[in-house]
Amino acid sequence: MAPWYARSQVLITGASSGIGAALARALAPDVAGLVLVARRAAALEALAAELARPGLEITVLPCDLGDGPAVDALLAALAARPQPVDVLVNNAGLGQAGFFEQSDPAQLQQMLAVNVVALTRLTRALLPGMVQRRRGGVLFVSSGFGLTWMPLYAAYVGTKHFVTAFAEALRAEVAGTGVVITQLNPGPVDTGFEAVAGNPLGQPVPAAFSLGAEACARAGLRAFAARRAMVVPHPLVGPFIRLGAATPRVVLRLVYAWTARRFRARLAAPGVAA
Numbered sequence: 001m002a003p004w005y006a007r008s009q010v011l012i013t014g015a016s017s018g019i020g021a022a023l024a025r026a027l028a029p030d031v032a033g034l035v036l037v038a039r040r041a042a043a044l045e046a047l048a049a050e051l052a053r054p055g056l057e058i059t060v061l062p063c064d065l066g067d068g069p070a071v072d073a074l075l076a077a078l079a080a081r082p083q084p085v086d087v088l089v090n091n092a093g094l095g096q097a098g099f100f101e102q103s104d105p106a107q108l109q110q111m112l113a114v115n116v117v118a119l120t121r122l123t124r125a126l127l128p129g130m131v132q133r134r135r136g137g138v139l140f141v142s143s144g145f146g147l148t149w150m151p152l153y154a155a156y157v158g159t160k161h162f163v164t165a166f167a168e169a170l171r172a173e174v175a176g177t178g179v180v181i182t183q184l185n186p187g188p189v190d191t192g193f194e195a196v197a198g199n200p201l202g203q204p205v206p207a208a209f210s211l212g213a214e215a216c217a218r219a220g221l222r223a224f225a226a227r228r229a230m231v232v233p234h235p236l237v238g239p240f241i242r243l244g245a246a247t248p249r250v251v252l253r254l255v256y257a258w259t260a261r262r263f264r265a266r267l268a269a270p271g272v273a274a
Helices: 018-027 041-051 068-079 105-133 154-173 193-197 213-225 237-246 249-267
Strands: 009-013 033-038 057-062 087-090 136-141 179-184
Touching: 009 018, 009 105, 018 033, 018 041, 018 213, 033 041, 041 057, 057 068, 068 105, 087 105, 105 136, 105 154, 105 179, 136 154, 136 213, 154 179, 179 213
Parallel strands: 009 033, 009 087, 033 057, 087 136, 136 179
Antiparallel strands: none
């Protein structure tokens, strides 16, 4: 049975790699059109060539979502399209790891602009048409950190808490309109996230706890097709995320304060970069 979004026009941010590219590949057989948005034009063009098939309209719109004027131009291009966007996939996101007082201000600004500002502006631009047509949806790629937190990711966690709360409130607001709001809250995913966010402790995520981008995308789309509010994929990491979300905050504060002191001592040790 075809999903409810079959034959839709779908916009995916962060489509050039990782979860975004995996979502595009998974959606391509069912939808009528894909609008691929990311900074890297060459990667988008390569993905468009890979996905090309009769009956599928693919539009490539390179855009740095961290650049306000570039987002202005993107919104203008979308407004000029003869076919409205039925489904928005807010996938683009950046990370930042390390103690907040040591964070790079420019990287911090870029992360806030992409994870919060651009996501909000795109949703505001496209959601009214969905509500008016009484059809469509928004798939938010949030994070397990949208449900809990830990030291070394303060600002990133803050952006994902925004995404999770924003998606939950929107889902309530559009109830009864025919518009679907779903959020995908993965833990570690095998993408280029760490290359941007950094890894101050130098410890890779064990392979058993990392989810492939394709598996993550499939889980998100299954939940979206079923009109579910949220999905936390991965059989091992999912329970830990849910446990963290259910743990009383006073307990988490004590545990993570102890953890942060250990991290600070380790990063201050000789031979460990801050």
